[in-house]
Structures are given as C-alpha cells and as structure tokens.
Amino acid sequence: xxxxxxxxxxxxxxxxxxxxxxxxxxxxxxxxxxxxxxxxxxxxxxxxxxxxxxxxxxxxxxxxxxxxxxxxxxxxxxxxxxxxxxxxxxxxxxxxxxxxxxxxxxxxxxxxxxxxxxxxxxxxxxxxxxxxxxxxxxxxxxxxxxxxxxxxxxxxxxxxxxxxxxxxxxxxxxxxxxxxxxxxxxxxxxxxxxxxxxxxxxxxxxxxxxxxxxxxxxxxxxxxxxxxxxxxxxxxxxxxxxxxxxxxxxxxxxxxxxxxxxxxxxxxxxxxxxxxxxxxxxxxxxxxxxxxxxxxxxxxxxxxxxxxxxxxxxxxxxxxxxxxxxxxxxxxxxxxxxxxxxxxxxxxxxxxxxxxxxxxxxxxxxxxxxxxxxxxxxxxxxxxxxxxxxxxxxxxxxx
Numbered sequence: 575x576x577x578x579x580x581x582x583x584x585x586x587x588x589x590x591x592x593x594x595x596x597x598x599x600x601x602x603x604x605x606x607x608x609x610x611x612x613x614x615x616x617x618x619x620x621x622x623x624x625x626x627x628x629x630x631x632x633x634x635x636x637x638x639x640x641x642x643x644x645x646x647x648x649x650x651x652x653x654x655x656x657x658x659x660x661x662x663x664x665x666x667x668x669x670x671x672x673x674x675x676x677x678x679x680x681x682x683x684x685x686x687x688x689x690x691x692x693x694x695x696x697x698x699x700x701x702x703x704x705x706x707x708x709x710x711x712x713x714x715x716x717x718x719x720x721x722x723x724x725x726x727x728x729x730x731x732x733x734x735x736x737x738x739x740x741x742x743x744x745x746x747x748x749x750x751x752x753x754x755x756x757x758x759x760x761x762x763x764x765x766x767x768x769x770x771x772x773x774x775x776x777x778x779x780x781x782x783x784x785x786x787x788x789x790x791x792x793x794x795x796x797x798x799x800x801x802x803x804x805x806x807x808x809x810x811x812x813x814x815x816x817x818x819x820x821x822x823x824x825x826x827x828x829x830x831x832x833x834x835x836x837x838x839x840x841x842x843x844x845x846x847x848x849x850x851x852x853x854x855x856x857x858x859x860x861x862x863x864x865x866x867x868x869x870x871x872x873x874x875x876x877x878x879x880x881x882x883x884x885x886x887x888x889x890x891x892x893x894x895x896x897x898x899x900x901x902x903x904x905x906x907x908x909x910x911x912x913x914x915x916x917x918x919x920x921x922x923x924x925x926x927x928x929x930x931x932x933x934x935x936x937x938x939x940x941x942x943x944x945x946x947x948x949x950x951x952x953x954x955x956x957x958x959x960x961x962x963x964x965x966x967x968x969x970x971x972x973x
Contacts, residue, residue: 607708611670614710617703618668619651624701624712626653626666639667646671646857650715665715666700667854675857676702676709682859683711686832690753694850695746716843716852724846727839731878736910738844739875743917745851746842747868754832755921760864766828766930767820769863770937780944785816787943791957795885795950805961807889815936815964826933829925833862839874864922869934872914876955877948879907885954892958896932896966929967936963 619626619634626634637650647670653663671679683699701712716724730738747755763769775781789805792798792812798805803814834841835858843852883891891908894901898915901908918931939960942948948956 610705610708611710613705614670614703614708615649615651615668618701618710618712621701621703621712624666626651626663636668646675651712667697667713667715668710669713669855670708670710671857673704673707673709676704676711679711679855679857679859680709682856686754686859687856690750690832691746691853692749695749695852697852697854713854716854724843727842727844727874728878730844731839731875732880734880734882734906736875736879736906739871739910740913741844742842742851742871743913746853747917747921751921755864760829760831760925761861763828763830763863765825766863766933767822767826769828769830770934771820773862773866774937774941781816781820781940784940784943785814788815788940788957788960791943791953792961795954795957796889804964807961812961813964813968815940815960818964818967819933819936819940826930828930829864829922830861831864832860833867835859835862835867837867837870837874839871839878863930863934864926865918865931865934866938868914868918868921869931869938872911872935873938873942873956875907875910875914876959877942877952879910881949881951882907883951888951888954889958892955892962895959896962932963932966936960936967939963 615636618624633654635650635652635654637652639648639650649668649670650665651668652665655663669676669679680699680702687696687699697713697716699711699713703710703712727738727742730736753759771777771781775784789798789800792805792807793800796807798807798812801811803817804812806812834853834856836855837853841853841855843854844850845852891901891905895908895911895915898912900912915931919928939956942956943953943960
C-alpha cells in the first residue's frame with residue numbers, strides 16, 4: 575500500500591523543507607522565505623492557465639527536482655485528485671527563485687523562447703507569480719512520467735549512450751538555424767575575451783584562480799612540470815591558457831547570436847520512445863558567442879561520460895579531438911565530440927574561424943576548473959581539453 579508523505583501547510587512535500595533550511599538563513603528570515611515560497615506556489619496553483627485548480631485536488635505533492643549552485647529551486651508538482659487523495663493528475667513544474675532572477679527568466683522566455691524554440695522543444699510557461707523577495711514560474715512538465723522513458727541528457731551520457739547527442743543536434747540546433755541562429759540575428763562583436771570574462775569569471779582574478787587549479791590538476795593527472803608560466807608533459811610544452819585567452823593587448827572579434835546560455839546536460843530532456851528533445855531553464859538566455867552552447871554541450875560529454883580510460887589515454891584522446899582526427903576503435907566519447915564540432919562548422923564555419931571555437935573550449939573549460947563536484951576523470955578530461963586548446967591557439971597544433 576502506498577504510504578502518503580507528511581503534510582506541510584496543506585502540501586505533501588519531498589525536499590521543500592530541505593530547500594528552505596539550505597539557505598542557512600536566520601530563523602526569522604527562514605520563516606519568511608518559507609511563507610513567501612508557499613505564497614508563490616499557492617498563487618501559481620490558483621492561476622487558471624495552470625489548470626490544477628480545475629481538477630479539484632485534495633492536495634498536491636511537491637517533489638524536489640533541483641537546486642544545484644543557483645539560488646533557485648525546482649519542484650515537480652503533482653495534484654492528487656481522487657476521493658482518497660491518491661489518484662495523481664498531470665504534473666507541472668514550479669521554479670522558485672529570488673524575484674529579480676525569476677523576472678529575468680520570464681522576460682527571456684517571452685522575448686526569445688516563445689518565438690525561437692520549436693514548440694516541441696520547449697516547455698510551456700503556464701503561470702508567473704511573485705511576492706516581495708521571491709517569484710515563481712510554472713512550466714509544463716518535461717520529465718519522466720509513469721510508463722515513459724524521459725531523462726536528462728546527463729542520464730543518457732552516464733549510461734554511455736552518446737547517440738542522444740546527435741538527436742539533440744538535429745532536434746534543437748538544426749531548427750534554430752531559422753530562428754536564434756538566423757543571419758538577421760547574428761552580429762559582429764569586437765572582443766571575445768571580454769565576452770568570456772564577463773560571462774564566466776566576472777573579473778580577471780577569477781580566471782587567474784582557475785588557472786592555478788588547472789596547474790594543480792595537470793600536475794596530479796599528467797605529471798606536468800611548470801615551465802615559463804605553462805607546463806611540460808612528457809617533453810611537450812603547453813602555454814599558459816590565461817595569457818593566451820585574456821592577457822592580450824589587441825581585441826579579437828567574434829560573432830554573436832541568441833543562445834540558451836546554460837546548456838549543461840541537466841537542462842536537456844530526451845524522450846526515448848518518441849524521440850523528442852526539450853530544453854529547460856532560461857534564466858541566462860540571450861545574446862552570446864555563436865559557439866557557446868555547442869561548447870557547453872561538448873563539456874557535458876566530458877563531465878558525464880563514464881570513466882573508460884587512464885589519465886595518459888585521456889591526454890592523448892583530447893589531443894586527437896583538438897586535431898580533429900578520429901580515434902582508434904571508434905571511441906563513442908571522441909566521436910560524439912567530433913560530431914558536435916562538425917555541427918559547429920556547418921552552422922557557423924562561414925562566419926567564425928576554428929580558433930574561436932578553441933578559444934571557447936579553453937575559456938569554458940577554465941571556468942569548469944572551479945567546479946567542486948567533478949570526478950577525477952571528468953576534471954582530467956576538461957583540463958586536457960583546455961591545455962590542448964591553448965596549444966592550438968599558440969599555433970603548435972601538430973606538436
């Protein structure tokens with residue numbers, strides 16, 4: 575027999591109280607956060623477009639879906655509509671954020687997502703509500719339902735399934751060549767270094783700190799020795815990425831378009847039986863470097879693909895990826911990254927040189943050095959991709 579979870583203020587919850595307490599706010603502030611968050615949820619559930627009130631639920635369950643590094647939290651909300659409160663209605667998703675962040679996401683959705691993403695590739699924004707400090711967005715549910723096989727791209731990659739990468743490219747990136755990536759929306763910009771510093775590091779010192787972590791990783795995983803600001807591995811010299819990316823006297827141009835802006839693989843849902851890809855989380859959607867989302871997708875493969883190689887093999891694998899060469903044995907890991915780079919060339923190769931792709935790999939990889947939740951294999955892959963990207967930018971690709 576199914577055992578109902580405990581009730582809090584009329585809601586059957588999993589994870590709600592944990593989210594409230596995770597802010598480490600003083601008791602009074604925590605109570606206010608709790609009260610405001612419940613108020614946002616109640617307002618959203620009462621919105622006619624959300625449709626929960628229409629089914630007359632006796633209660634709803636709030637299942638925690640995400641928290642991560644942001645101040646937002648996401649809940650799967652399922653109405654219990656039967657006479658005994660056990661029959662589940664169709665779920666929805668409620669995302670609660672600090673008010674300014676939620677307002678930004680709503681603006682981005684209205685401005686970019688409704689017109690830019692194909693209907694089948696986006697959740698519907700069903701409602702928006704706010705209090706003094708918090709606001710909530712209510713979306714149609716894109717995740718797994720009973721009897722279906724829907725999971726994030728992270729889940730598929732962790733199983734070693736890279737075939738969904740090609741599906742993502744076909745379902746999301748190809749259609750957007752007529753919307754977000756269309757010629758009228760592409761602009762020439764003056765300084766790629768400034769773009770990545772502002773987007774990923776906020777200030778130059780953070781990039782320097784990331785390079786220090788990178789140096790520690792290359793020493794640990796690849797027995798690198800420091801030399802002239804960079805390092806040597808087995809007699810091969812790698813230049814310091816920070817100097818190549820950001821410490822330049824001249825501006826280097828690039829092209830921008832509309833991007834998702836946070837295309838980590840947790841934000842990509844893939845249905846298996848009826849192939850369908852859905853993007854979620856639009857807080858950072860807006861204008862950025864044309865290669866940015868593609869490189870973020872590539873980074874997701876590095877982080878989530880199962881450990882299958884030694885550190886020495888990882889270094890050599892990333893060298894072949896940087897060279898654009900196939901790997902022996904048809905390695906799915908390397909092949910999926912080459913597929914992403916092939917798509918980048920098709921989409922933007924007539925506008926943007928390959929050097930700017932390697933710049934993006936180096937900058938995004940350098941930022942990932944500060945992530946605290948990466949496995950050693952994932953960190954080694956990212957570190958190797960950064961130092962090989964720096965070597966490409968230095969003009970020593972064949973060394």
